[in-house]
Amino acid sequence: MSEPIDELKGAETITSRRKFLLAGAASALALEGAAAQTAPAPQQDKPSGPSVQRGPSPGPQGYRFLNNAEVETLTAIVDRLIPADDVGPGGVEAGVLVFIDRELSGQFGSAARWYMSGPWAQGTPSQGWQLALTPRQMYRTSLLALERLCIGEEGKRFAQLSAAQQDGLLHQLEDGKMDLDGVSSADFFQTLWQNVVEGYLGDPLYGGNRNMEAWRMIHFPGANPVLTAAVDLNGTLFQIEPVAIGK
Amino acid sequence: MARVMPDVDVVIVGMGWTGAIMARELADTGLRIVGLERGAYRDTIPDFSAPNAFDEIRWNSRGEMFQDLSRETVTFRNNPSQTALPMRRLGAFLPGEGLGGAGLHWNGQHWRFLPTDFVLRSHNEQRYGRNFIDPDLTIQDWGLTYDELEPFYDKFEYVCGTSGKAGNLKGRIQAGGNPFEGPRQRDYPTPALKQGYGPRLFAEAAEKLGHRPFPQPASNMSQASYTNPDGVQLGPCTYCGFCERYGCYNWSKASPLNTVLPVALKNSNFELRCESHVTRVELTPDKKMARGVTYIDIAGRETFQPADLVLLCAFQLHNVRLLLVSGIGTPYDPGTGRGQIGRNFAYQTVANAYPFFAGKRMNAYAGAGAMGMTVDDYNGDNFDHGPHGFIAGGYILATTTGERPIQQTTLPTGTPSWGPGWKQSLRDWYDRSFTIQAHGANMARRQNHVDLDPTYRDAFGMPLARLTFDFAGNDLKMRSFLVARVNEIARAMNPSSIKVSLPPVPFSIVPYQTTHITGGAIMGASPGDSAVNTYLQSWDVPNLFVHGASAFPQNAGYNPTNTLAALSYRSAEALKSRYLPHPGQLL
Numbered sequence: 001m002s003e004p005i006d007e008l009k010g011a012e013t014i015t016s017r018r019k020f021l022l023a024g025a026a027s028a029l030a031l032e033g034a035a036a037q038t039a040p041a042p043q044q045d046k047p048s049g050p051s052v053q054r055g056p057s058p059g060p061q062g063y064r065f066l067n068n069a070e071v072e073t074l075t076a077i078v079d080r081l082i083p084a085d086d087v088g089p090g091g092v093e094a095g096v097l098v099f100i101d102r103e104l105s106g107q108f109g110s111a112a113r114w115y116m117s118g119p120w121a122q123g124t125p126s127q128g129w130q131l132a133l134t135p136r137q138m139y140r141t142s143l144l145a146l147e148r149l150c151i152g153e154e155g156k157r158f159a160q161l162s163a164a165q166q167d168g169l170l171h172q173l174e175d176g177k178m179d180l181d182g183v184s185s186a187d188f189f190q191t192l193w194q195n196v197v198e199g200y201l202g203d204p205l206y207g208g209n210r211n212m213e214a215w216r217m218i219h220f221p222g223a224n225p226v227l228t229a230a231v232d233l234n235g236t237l238f239q240i241e242p243v244a245i246g247k
Numbered sequence: 248m249a250r251v252m253p254d255v256d257v258v259i260v261g262m263g264w265t266g267a268i269m270a271r272e273l274a275d276t277g278l279r280i281v282g283l284e285r286g287a288y289r290d291t292i293p294d295f296s297a298p299n300a301f302d303e304i305r306w307n308s309r310g311e312m313f314q315d316l317s318r319e320t321v322t323f324r325n326n327p328s329q330t331a332l333p334m335r336r337l338g339a340f341l342p343g344e345g346l347g348g349a350g351l352h353w354n355g356q357h358w359r360f361l362p363t364d365f366v367l368r369s370h371n372e373q374r375y376g377r378n379f380i381d382p383d384l385t386i387q388d389w390g391l392t393y394d395e396l397e398p399f400y401d402k403f404e405y406v407c408g409t410s411g412k413a414g415n416l417k418g419r420i421q422a423g424g425n426p427f428e429g430p431r432q433r434d435y436p437t438p439a440l441k442q443g444y445g446p447r448l449f450a451e452a453a454e455k456l457g458h459r460p461f462p463q464p465a466s467n468m469s470q471a472s473y474t475n476p477d478g479v480q481l482g483p484c485t486y487c488g489f490c491e492r493y494g495c496y497n498w499s500k501a502s503p504l505n506t507v508l509p510v511a512l513k514n515s516n517f518e519l520r521c522e523s524h525v526t527r528v529e530l531t532p533d534k535k536m537a538r539g540v541t542y543i544d545i546a547g548r549e550t551f552q553p554a555d556l557v558l559l560c561a562f563q564l565h566n567v568r569l570l571l572v573s574g575i576g577t578p579y580d581p582g583t584g585r586g587q588i589g590r591n592f593a594y595q596t597v598a599n600a601y602p603f604f605a606g607k608r609m610n611a612y613a614g615a616g617a618m619g620m621t622v623d624d625y626n627g628d629n630f631d632h633g634p635h636g637f638i639a640g641g642y643i644l645a646t647t648t649g650e651r652p653i654q655q656t657t658l659p660t661g662t663p664s665w666g667p668g669w670k671q672s673l674r675d676w677y678d679r680s681f682t683i684q685a686h687g688a689n690m691a692r693r694q695n696h697v698d699l700d701p702t703y704r705d706a707f708g709m710p711l712a713r714l715t716f717d718f719a720g721n722d723l724k725m726r727s728f729l730v731a732r733v734n735e736i737a738r739a740m741n742p743s744s745i746k747v748s749l750p751p752v753p754f755s756i757v758p759y760q761t762t763h764i765t766g767g768a769i770m771g772a773s774p775g776d777s778a779v780n781t782y783l784q785s786w787d788v789p790n791l792f793v794h795g796a797s798a799f800p801q802n803a804g805y806n807p808t809n810t811l812a813a814l815s816y817r818s819a820e821a822l823k824s825r826y827l828p829h830p831g832q833l834l
Contacts, residue, residue, distance in 0.1 A: 081665045087674055108309060115320040115335045119702065123332040126325050126755040130332055167666070174664065193665060194308075201652040202304040218677040220612055220652050223301035225496060226485040230613035231441045237608045245298045 055092040056210055063098075064105035065136060069157075070143050071097060076159035080166050081196050088217035089210070091200055099199030099208035100139075109136040131187055142188040145180035146173075205246025215242040249541060249549040255279040258540055258554035260525045260569070263348020264808060265794035265815045266560030267503035267511065268403075271477075272819035274514035276827065281552060282517065283542055285524040285561075286315075286345030291504055295494030306493050307654045312352045314342040314562075318524075319705040321564055325717045325753045326694055327581060333703050333711065339755065340594075340762040341492070342562045346521055347503040349562060349762060350808070354491040354616030354648060355466035355500045357409045358805035359400050361627040362393035362429040367801065370628060371638045380638060381721050385584075385591055385691045386801045390772035391781040393429045399813035399820075401432055407501030408481050410469035411435035412462055425461045425621070427629045440469045440484065445609045445681030446620040449645030452739035458622040463644060464809075465617030466501035477510045488649025490616025500616060523550075526707055528557055528573040528791065537791045543707055555830075556822075559793045560815075566797040567697045567767035568712040576778055576787045579696050581715070587778040587786075589698050591691035591766040592714065593802040596641065596722040598687075598749050600733045601657045601680040602742035611647035611681050619646035625732055626804045627688075637724040641687030641804035643733055650678060657682075660746050680746075683737055685729035686761075691801040692719040697767045717753045763807050765799040770814075780834040782821045783814060789832045792818060 054075060063071060074097055084090025103109060111134040120132045133141065150158045150169070158166065172178055174193075176186030199208030201215070203223065209215065215222050222242040230238035257273060259266045262284035270282050289295075305311050314320075314337070322331035343349030363370045366388045371380055380386070403409075413434040414424025439462035442450070450460040467484040474480050484499040498505045511517050522545035529538045529551065539553035559566045570588045571578060579590035622643045623629060632638055649655065657680060662672040700713035718726075730747065737745050750760050771777025774786035783798055785791040794815050796807045803810075821833055 082670055083667055085667055085670070087667065087671050111317075113310070113315050113317055115316040115333045117333070117703065121330070121332055124325070124329065126751070126753050126757070127323055127332045128334065128338055128755070128757040129336045131335075170665070196665075198304060198308050198653055201656075202308070203302055205302065206304050215652070217674050218652065219608075220650075220677070223298040225297045225301070225487050227488065227610075227613035228441070228486050230610040231443050231486050231618075233444060233608070233610050235444055235604070235607035235609070238610045238613065243298065245302055 055097060056095045058098045058101060058207075063101045065109065066097070066101045066104070069147065070139070072159045073143050073147060073157070074100065076166060077170065077192070078196060080163065080170055081193065082200060089213040091196055093210065094200050094214055095204075095208040095210045096196050096199035099202065099206050100195050102207050103195060103198075104136050104139060110134050129187075131183070133183065135191060138183055138188060138191065142180040142183050142185070145183070146178075149178070203246055204244045209244075212242045212244055249551045252281075252550060252552045254553040254555075255281050256554065257281070257556045257558065258283065258552050259558045259560050260540060261285070261348060261559070261561035261565070262346050262503070262508075262519065262521075263343060263560065263562065264350040264503055264812055266558070267347070267350070267507045268812060268815045269558050269560060269794065269819055270511035270517055271507035272816065273822065274511045274517045276823060277516055278827075280517045281554070282511075282519045283523040283525055283540070283552070284346050284519070284521045286343075286521065288519075288521040289346050289351075289494070289504075291494065291496070291498055295496050297496045300493055300496040301487065301489050303651050303653050306352075306489075307651065310337055310341070310492075312343060312345065312492065312494065313337055314344045317706065320711060322700040322703050322711050322713045323756045324713075324715055327715055331700055331713045331715070334756050338757045339760050340764050341759070342564065342762065346519075347508070350503045351494050352492050353500075353502075353762075353808060354806075356617045356806040357404065357407065357411070357464040357466045357809050359428060359431075360393070360803045360805055360810050361427065361629070363628045364803040365389040365391060365393050365396070367639070374628065375633060375638070379632075381719065383692045383719060384721060385693050387591075387771060387776060389781070389800055390770055390777065396810070396813050396817060397429065397432065399816035400809055402816050403809055403812040404464075405436050406475050406477065406506050407466040408436050408468055408473035408475055409464055409466050409501070410437040410440050410462075411464035412439050414461060423461060425623050426459050427623045427626065435464065437469045437473055440465050440467060440615055440618050441486070442620055443609065443611060443614060443618060443647040443681070444607075445611060445647050446618065446645045448740050449683060449736065450620040453620070453622050453643075453736050456736060456739055458624050458736070460620045460622050463617050463619040463621045463646070465615065467615040467617050468499040468501075475506060477507070479506055479509055481505060484615050486613045486615050486618070488612045488614045488651065490614075491648060492654075520544075524707065525561070525569065526572070526709055528559070528569060528575060530573065530575070530788065534574060535788065537788050555790060557791045559791065560795060563764045563767060563795055563797040564697065564712050564714070566793050566795055568699070570768055570778070570793070571697075571699050571712070572709055575785065575791065578698055581694050581696055584693065587769070587774075587776075589696045589767050590778075591769050591800055592695045592697050592716060593689040593691050593765045593799065594716065594754070595761040595763045595802055596687035596689050596718060596726050597760050598685045598726055598730045598733065598747070600683045600730070600737050601746045601748070602683065602737045602740055603659050603676060603680045603744045603746070605679065605743040607679060609647060609650075609678050609681050611650040611678055614647040614649045616648050618648065619644045621645075622736070625729060635724070635728055637721045637728070639688035639690060639721070639725055639804060641685050641725070641729050643729065643736065644684045644686060645681060646684065647681045652677065657746060657748075659744050680742075683733050685726065685733050686804060686806070687722070687725055687729055688804040689765075689802040690719050690721050691766060723752060763796065763802060765796040765802045765807060768793045768797040769800045770798040771800065780832075781817075782833045783818045784826075784833055790830065792822075794818065
């Protein structure tokens, strides 16, 4: 197996740097060159109450499920998961929060198509998801627990922490190292990341992937029904403007 | 007190492929037929019109075509010593719901099983000796041969307009086709699909290594149009890349909606009732005959539909559960090996590899569900198993089915799971690879079975099916062997890197693997070794037939649709020519 190309090595460098930071040598300076440089200034320097949201407007109806505090925390989280930089659109700018809000206020948020009858038990990893909470309940419980943990340990809300501290916490969430009032942080992170990716790469119909910028970045043609001509190419890019169901 | 509907001749439970085929085949007898479908009515227009057909959130992430688990799911454990827990979210397999069933969201991979697959135990014992087969395996012969099924494979391929290249015409091997397939009476009705760059790279490499690659048989229409023997027209595949998990917008992927159902529905003696969830088969007091079925309609009313003949055509798990809750036959006991209902549950053993090519674009989003080049040299008994210590095998397929970004993005090993590094990898590596899949058989084993869960119930108060399953040692040896062959071919393509993805061991209900679950009401030569005869007729209740992959004694290394459809066509012919004139046991 041969080596990946240079761009990937670049990506690995960032990971290594993260690991270094997590090892306890956190320094805002060290991160500067990696991700934070082009991200629009986050709210971590503003200690006052939940702040103005960034990213696209949720529309005239506003957020349907998320409250102001949740919008603030999720904005900060999504800024770290998919930061805005010159590679492509950031998750917040792409409308991921609007997407998550709409999903949580609909059928997905109420686990409408999941089997939700007890009795509830932990089970083996092979037996899969065994959580009694709906996604709505899980987001609300987990985000509140995360806020309380940040305030308890650092005296600051999640959004007020440095990018390096935020990344450290997100890695702990991902690795299941936190208990969020009964929710395994790995379960929460897995659902959150899946929803972030859905909002980033799904059709703009659902409030994310604004202007199909994420599709343009990867050259996915979206809802184009006829792609016959692309089949015959021999490794070259097929030039086609993406099409969306939604605006 | 249940509502009672007027008596009919035939009631069909489930309107997926097998139910729709039976409705089509029996409708011209003039019999009064009722088809019950638990899900909603739907049709190509308006349900799958462009552009809404191309919605990854709706159809993939939220799975709107799949079974609604809030009403009914299955419980699962790896072995009988564990307590089974409900599958609360869909994962390893995706049963369908609604008119057309899983036949709407399949890929159109349209395989015949090998002649040796039907005589699996006797063939392997003869070639390798009795002791070669692991005593844990409860595999057996089907009770019928490939030659008996061939006319019905042929029939279904012409109904679907299947595209491909014959490899064996009446015993003569054809260049460019699958040299290992059983003899077919004529070529495919339509030529093979176009192949994308990835599958073509794979075929070149495989050929260099001495394999014999050929286009995968595909029920995705390869020509401008096709009119099937019933006069139903299919449209051209436009390689939109939304096949599996989606309804086809262009009538190009064969499904019950654009093949057999329109023909069945032309007959006024066939009545379709959607949103009708069957809860049990009603028997006479001596349990020797079926009286009809009870179902719950959309308004929640319990309804009895009397019928002279009952055809269970639901998905594998539902067929088996209906037999168990209705008290038909003897439930299988893995401790004693006695009983037939629920026995020999099997799955499929798959593994994927992704070769990455720096600087190359695969344009893999331009795909079709069954587009792909295949190597069958390591399937079934197409090679000498003697040195390897396992039986059976699988095909190796290079495919580009759409590269829909939420579900199908695969990034190279070492990509961070989120953050700027993830995004950079997404930008740099999306569409630089394609899938090479080892699609392997799965051997029935003593402990694997389906019975009724003692604790969990569905929305109607009926016990859920309980699935006990783990891979057999034979499956895992076979998988390792196939993955090594996949890697050889992938390396011969000189990729920048290769990522291999193996489903977890023990088997996990979480990651999607395949929807090909089989067995539990298996067919065979005698009531001592099977639940149904080779016409799918219950040994215990002769006016009850059980269709679908629940009849497979174990699973072969191919996708099941062609075989389960062929079994239904064969059953329909026997019903019309022999059973209906003289009802009773056909064998």
